[in-house]
Amino acid sequence: MSKVRLATVWLDGCSGCHMSFLDMDERLLDLAGRIELVYSPLVDYKEYPENVDVVLVEGSISSEEDLHKIKKIRERSKILVSLGDCAVTGNVPAMRNAFKTGDVLRRVYVENVSVPSPTPNQVVPALLPRVCPVHEVVPVDVFVPGCPPSADTIFFTLTELVEGRRPDLTGRTRFGA
Amino acid sequence: MNPAAPDVKTLRIDGVDVSARADQTVLEAAREKGLSIPTLCHLDGLSDVGACRLCLVEVKGTSKLMPACVTRVEEGMEVTTQSDRLLKYRRMILELLFAERNHVCSVCVANGHCDLQWLGQAHGLTHVQFPYRYPKLSVDASHMRFAVDHNRCILCTRCVRVCDEVEGAHTWDVMGRGIESSVITDLQQPWGESDTCTSCGKCVQVCPTGALFEKGRARSVVKDRDFLPYLAMMREGKR
Numbered sequence: 357m358s359k360v361r362l363a364t365v366w367l368d369g370c371s372g373c374h375m376s377f378l379d380m381d382e383r384l385l386d387l388a389g390r391i392e393l394v395y396s397p398l399v400d401y402k403e404y405p406e407n408v409d410v411v412l413v414e415g416s417i418s419s420e421e422d423l424h425k426i427k428k429i430r431e432r433s434k435i436l437v438s439l440g441d442c443a444v445t446g447n448v449p450a451m452r453n454a455f456k457t458g459d460v461l462r463r464v465y466v467e468n469v470s471v472p473s474p475t476p477n478q479v480v481p482a483l484l485p486r487v488c489p490v491h492e493v494v495p496v497d498v499f500v501p502g503c504p505p506s507a508d509t510i511f512f513t514l515t516e517l518v519e520g521r522r523p524d525l526t527g528r529t530r531f532g533a
Numbered sequence: 534m535n536p537a538a539p540d541v542k543t544l545r546i547d548g549v550d551v552s553a554r555a556d557q558t559v560l561e562a563a564r565e566k567g568l569s570i571p572t573l574c575h576l577d578g579l580s581d582v583g584a585c586r587l588c589l590v591e592v593k594g595t596s597k598l599m600p601a602c603v604t605r606v607e608e609g610m611e612v613t614t615q616s617d618r619l620l621k622y623r624r625m626i627l628e629l630l631f632a633e634r635n636h637v638c639s640v641c642v643a644n645g646h647c648d649l650q651w652l653g654q655a656h657g658l659t660h661v662q663f664p665y666r667y668p669k670l671s672v673d674a675s676h677m678r679f680a681v682d683h684n685r686c687i688l689c690t691r692c693v694r695v696c697d698e699v700e701g702a703h704t705w706d707v708m709g710r711g712i713e714s715s716v717i718t719d720l721q722q723p724w725g726e727s728d729t730c731t732s733c734g735k736c737v738q739v740c741p742t743g744a745l746f747e748k749g750r751a752r753s754v755v756k757d758r759d760f761l762p763y764l765a766m767m768r769e770g771k772r
Binding site for chain 1: 640641651657661664667
């Protein structure tokens with residue numbers, strides 16, 4: 357049986373979902389026999405590969421880079437999983453949506469610092485006017501709410517997907533869990 | 534016919550024969566039989582207003598869905614409380630509630646003790662298909678003990694009803710129309726400056742979400758609603 361090609365992606369989130377992923381502890385060893393980790397912030401591949409079977413996406417779509425990445429990820433992946441509340445709802449990153457992007461940047465780089473610094477506009481990607489959940493930008497196959505989803509929830513989701521089933525998460529997790 | 538005998542109606546709910554007094558609602562009749570209908574704005578001990586529409590049921594003979602909490606029982610009525618169509622609409626209602634204001638569960642004082650949150654979970658809600666509105670709403674923390682966060686309010690009006698019907702103060706009311714609606718204290722004055730508020734805290738206890746909460750707690754404790762049916766029962770007994 358060929359291994360499932362798994363990728364994990366970190367967009368605009370706190371990496372808590374990835375911490376929860378690592379919290380699967382020794383169960384990661386069970387999974388390791390059945391998956392091949394082809395891309396992740398936990399490993400050192402630079403380019404998102406082709407023919408990914410399952411991708412776990414943490415974080416909301418907040419910058420032009422996120423938008424560019426998620427489109428490429430969608431094209432190159434069979435099953436896209438929105439992992440955690442940021443990917444599923446926008447969550448904390450989306451709290452800036454009640455304000456204009458310029459006001460948010462001014463608050464961070466001018467009003468709230470003792471030594472005002474120029475707002476970065478090179479090298480770092482530009483913020484989108486509005487943070488949005490992943491499924492507002494590309495189709496999503498599986499939604500796993502939670503902040504973060506528990507290691508049990510992630511393990512259940514992955515084992516179901518590896519077995520070729522769609523995980524039924526009813527009763528296992530919720531927004532803010 | 535004995536004039537003192539209660540007017541009893543017989544109906545069927547989910548195929549179960551049910552008899553109920555003529556002044557009872559479909560919701561009351563169903564719950565007395567142990568049949569569950571999801572509710573959000575309803576609370577035992579308060580009047581019903583049919584604000585949230587979660588208790589919508591199908592009644593044979595009409596294509597309209599009826600809110601069980603404000604629909605009186607009728608002789609020969611045939612009611613269905615669970616169907617794919619109802620589940621679809623109930624989910625849609627919950628999704629619209631989540632999309633309307635800023636319900637950021639992860640940083641809400643009611644996380645883990647929220648009626649909206651657990652109803653979402655109970656209905657298998659894994660995401661919201663509607664675009665979130667992200668309105669800019671205020672938090673009024675001017676009261677000494679309590680605060681209101683309009684970001685989390687679903688306009689169920691439980692606070693309005695408990696303040697009027699049980700406490701008798703009528704500090705809370707609703708202002709505005711449609712999407713601009715908002716709960717207010719007195720004539721939209723800061724809560725802390727309200728002349729009518731008795732600081733009893735009943736509104737905080739009945740609030741289904743994190744909209745009304747007690748200050749000084751990072752996580753709100755589980756809200757206590759048992760006092761309501763008890764108060765209602767004791768007052769009826771006195772009459």
